[in-house]
Amino acid sequence: MAKRIHLLEKKVAELIAAGEVVERPCSVVKELVENCIDAGATAVTVEIKNGGVRYIRVTDNGCGIAREDVPTAFLRHATSKVYKESDLDAISTLGFRGEALASVAAVAHVELITRPSEEPIGTRYCIDGGEETLLEDAGCPKGTTILVRDLFYNTPARMKFLKKDVSEANAVASAVDRIALSHPEVSVKFIRDGKQERMTPGDGKLLSAIHAVFGRQFAQSLLPVDYALGGVKVSGYISKPSASRPNRSMQSFFINGRYVRTRTAAVALEEACKGSVMVGKFPACVLNIELNLALVDVNVHPAKIEVRFVNERPIFDAVYHACKNALGAETPAQEIDLSQVSKLVRTPKAETAQQLTLSSTPAPAKAPPPKRSVDRAAFQAPADISYAPSPIVSIPSIPKAPAPPAAPRNPGWDIVVEEEPKEPQAPPAPKQPVNPPLAPSKEPAPNDGAPFAREVRLIGEAFSTYILLECADVLLLIDKHAAHERLLYERIKSQAQLTPQLLLTPVTVTLDRESYAAVLENLETLSSLGFETEDFGAGAVLVRSAPLQMDGQDAGDLVAEIAGKLTKNVKDLTPERLEWVYHSVACRAAVKAGDHSNPQELYDLAKRTLEEDVRHCPHGRPVAVRLTKKQLEKQFGRIP
Numbered sequence: 001m002a003k004r005i006h007l008l009e010k011k012v013a014e015l016i017a018a019g020e021v022v023e024r025p026c027s028v029v030k031e032l033v034e035n036c037i038d039a040g041a042t043a044v045t046v047e048i049k050n051g052g053v054r055y056i057r058v059t060d061n062g063c064g065i066a067r068e069d070v071p072t073a074f075l076r077h078a079t080s081k082v083y084k085e086s087d088l089d090a091i092s093t094l095g096f097r098g099e100a101l102a103s104v105a106a107v108a109h110v111e112l113i114t115r116p117s118e119e120p121i122g123t124r125y126c127i128d129g130g131e132e133t134l135l136e137d138a139g140c141p142k143g144t145t146i147l148v149r150d151l152f153y154n155t156p157a158r159m160k161f162l163k164k165d166v167s168e169a170n171a172v173a174s175a176v177d178r179i180a181l182s183h184p185e186v187s188v189k190f191i192r193d194g195k196q197e198r199m200t201p202g203d204g205k206l207l208s209a210i211h212a213v214f215g216r217q218f219a220q221s222l223l224p225v226d227y228a229l230g231g232v233k234v235s236g237y238i239s240k241p242s243a244s245r246p247n248r249s250m251q252s253f254f255i256n257g258r259y260v261r262t263r264t265a266a267v268a269l270e271e272a273c274k275g276s277v278m279v280g281k282f283p284a285c286v287l288n289i290e291l292n293l294a295l296v297d298v299n300v301h302p303a304k305i306e307v308r309f310v311n312e313r314p315i316f317d318a319v320y321h322a323c324k325n326a327l328g329a330e331t332p333a334q335e336i337d338l339s340q341v342s343k344l345v346r347t348p349k350a351e352t353a354q355q356l357t358l359s360s361t362p363a364p365a366k367a368p369p370p371k372r373s374v375d376r377a378a379f380q381a382p383a384d385i386s387y388a389p390s391p392i393v394s395i396p397s398i399p400k401a402p403a404p405p406a407a408p409r410n411p412g413w414d415i416v417v418e419e420e421p422k423e424p425q426a427p428p429a430p431k432q433p434v435n436p437p438l439a440p441s442k443e444p445a446p447n448d449g450a451p452f453a454r455e456v457r458l459i460g461e462a463f464s465t466y467i468l469l470e471c472a473d474v475l476l477l478i479d480k481h482a483a484h485e486r487l488l489y490e491r492i493k494s495q496a497q498l499t500p501q502l503l504l505t506p507v508t509v510t511l512d513r514e515s516y517a518a519v520l521e522n523l524e525t526l527s528s529l530g531f532e533t534e535d536f537g538a539g540a541v542l543v544r545s546a547p548l549q550m551d552g553q554d555a556g557d558l559v560a561e562i563a564g565k566l567t568k569n570v571k572d573l574t575p576e577r578l579e580w581v582y583h584s585v586a587c588r589a590a591v592k593a594g595d596h597s598n599p600q601e602l603y604d605l606a607k608r609t610l611e612e613d614v615r616h617c618p619h620g621r622p623v624a625v626r627l628t629k630k631q632l633e634k635q636f637g638r639i640p
Contacts, residue, residue, distance in 0.1 A: 022103050024162060025052025025151060026171040031100035032146055033179050036060035037186060038093045039144065042202060046176050047191040051168030053159075056148040064116035064144055070125045071132060074110075076102040094258055106130040107158070108151045114144040129154050170517035173197065177213045177513060178259040181252055181286055184209040206236060210286055214250075215538045218243075218284070218510040223329070225287060227322030230314045232291045234322035238269065239284040241276040241327070246557045247564040249512045250284035255296055257288065260307050265289060268316045272323035281557075283323075289315065456610065458603050465593040467606050473629040480602070481593045482617035483609045489586035489618045500530040500545040507543040507556040508536055511563055516541065518566035519559065531559055547585050554588035586618060 022028055029046055036044045039062025049055035065073055072078050076099060104110060105127045115122030115138075124138035152158040162168060169192055180188040180200045187202025200212040211219040221243035227234050236254075239245070253265045265287065273283045297308040309315055456471040461480075469476040511519065516539045519526065526533045530547035546555030561584060591597065597605075608614075614623050633639045 022107055022151075024171060025056060025168050026175040028052065028056055028104050028108075028148055028151065029058065029172050030175045030179070031104065032056075032058040032148075033176065033188075034094035035100065036062055036144070037179070037183055039063045041143065041186060043187045043189075044179075045189040045191065046172070048169060048172055049193055051162075051165030052172050053151050053162060053165065053168060054149065056151070057145065059143065059145040061141070061143040064119075064142060065112075065114045065123070066116055067119065067123045070112065070114065070123050071135065073112075074101045074105050074125075074127055074130075074132075078102070102130070104148060107155055108153065109149040111147040111149075112144065113138050113140050113146075115140050115142055117142045166517060166521065167514075169193075170513050174513040178252065180209050180213055181206070182254045182257050182259055182288070206286065206288075210237065213539070215510055215540050217508055217540070218250075222284075222286075223326045225285075225322050225326045227318065227325055229318040229321055232289065232314050232318035234287060234289055234318050236285065236287040238273075238287070238323055238326055241273065241278075241283075243284070244273075244277045244281035245284050246281060246561040248282050249515055249560075249564055249567070250510075251282070252286045254286075254288040255298070255307055256290055256293065258298060258307075259305065260298075261305055262307065262315075264309065264312045264315050265319045268319035269323055272320045273327065276327050285323075287319065287322075289319065291315070456606070458599070458606060460599075461597060461602055463594075464596055467602050469606060475627040475629070475632070476624055477627070478606055478609055478624045479593075479617075479621070480597065480605055481590050482621050482623045483614055484605060485586045485590035485617045486614045486623060487605075487608055487612065488589055490612070499548045500532065501548045502532075502545045503543065503555065507546075508540050509543060509556045509559050509563075510540045511560060513539060514567045515560070515563035519563045522566055526559070526562065529562075531555065531562075533559060547589075558584050558588065 022031075025048065029048070029052065033044055033046060036058065039060060041060035041062035043061050045057075045059045047055075047057040047059075078101075101110075106129065109128045110126070112125045112127075113122060114125075122138045122140035124134065124136050124140075126132070126134035152162075163171075173190060173192070176188060176190045176198065180186070180198070184200065184206045185202060185204040186200075188198070188200045189196065190198040198212065200209045207219060207222070210222065221239050222237035223240055225234060225236050225238055239250075248266065251266060251269070253260055253262050255262070269283055269285055269287070270277075277283055291314075295310045297310075456469045456476065459468040459470055461467055462477070465480060467478040467480055467483075469478065519533060519541050520535055523533055530545065531543055532545035534542050534544065536542040541559065543555050543559055546558075591601075591605075609623065616622055630639065
């Protein structure tokens, strides 16, 4: 049997519309404050109580609403911003659908007090659940005040989906912060449960708004951006590479003054910062992108938080080059006198100790520090090639064999090992031989297909990253970071806790509002993980202690990472369930690729790696790679 089609009652239709626009208190605040800005306000005050569920008050000094238009303003699709179809192709205002006031009034008790500058007496209007209850004269200043009480009082099912008052209040604070950043010419004040938490100066300077929202430390870590390309202008600030973040929570993008989520701009930003920002970290930003209104469609999402571009490429290019220019201005390339290059190549600094230099010219005539020349007749290389000095290479001490008879020298190719004159030292205490053969690994035999042999000899280090070991007919390369990370991870995991240590200098961590609130709600959990953290105010927390293996900067990054997890509703933060915390601690505490290591450190790390049979880092990357003698001989053509 066919079902009959009928029109919905006005009340039911309004509740459906409200469900699309009003999800929680922060949705109400966002819509109301956007109306304030569209009304030309230069000062806006937002006050909430109980997370905004029980009480929201938004006051502005804008143009106000005429008496005869007040009831109409609360009807669906009633707006002063769009008049005809073509207006939708170039929307310059934050609001335009005419649904906000009607949607809010359908699920709450709403009171409006307003007065335009040309009217001597204001208007007070009350509407409950979409039904008008009062319209009368009122004495009030120029502008508009809207009070919203008992949100979702008539839809109790919607109340079940709201979070705690503190979480809802932080979501409101985030919405207010975004408005303040998108319009620095407007002074925005935020009052929470009777206490003023935020106030921006409204001086039109974006940096002033950033300082008021995120604090001085974050503001001082930024680089200015001001660039135009192909009709797209990008302005604002990005973080210095040294102040990059462990997540993307501090990235804010605005299109023509409207806060949006845009994957195009985010990818362009991160591509521009590649090579400057450490892998695994992300730049922070507050960027406003201005373009022709007809080239962007903001009418694709109920909350107007997503947009669609006619052509994404100009947006990507403008953001990419804008950020590249900002980074280049921060660290300008040094001009090099090419006439000095040969001197730098052929005469390395005398103070560089144990530096291996291949030179196509004889050593300088000046009296050098003690040096040792080794014949290079076996290497026949073109005489027109010169090599820049290699980085310092740590080589373990090896007992010297009797020197062979000197062979005819090739004067063009010498290995020169320069050493600093050593200061007189007290006679050393008797010690064990340096770098004895490494202990056998747990493998049953050296040729059973396992990656490690029983006896190994430490050769040295390549690229300050890979430990080189010779074991029978195998050359073994160990990634020292991956190996050290796994060893630390296993130690932490076996202890089943992170031992805290007091930091010499507490670390300040600036967070977005939701992450900040999440940390304050979980201070005890952070303490159980070794992080003694306290509220520092203005969206920042102070880290006073951290796990024993970490330094202050790494501790701050991990607290920010944990905060990001908390905002994503990761509730179970007991240590036994936090494998990713152990991973992060071990990764940040481990020796880094490129760090200089002395021979004893290399020896100890290699010995522990073999003894504990470490195969993979906590992230699954291999710790060691083996290269057999046969493979090398094939490369050199010694065998087919």
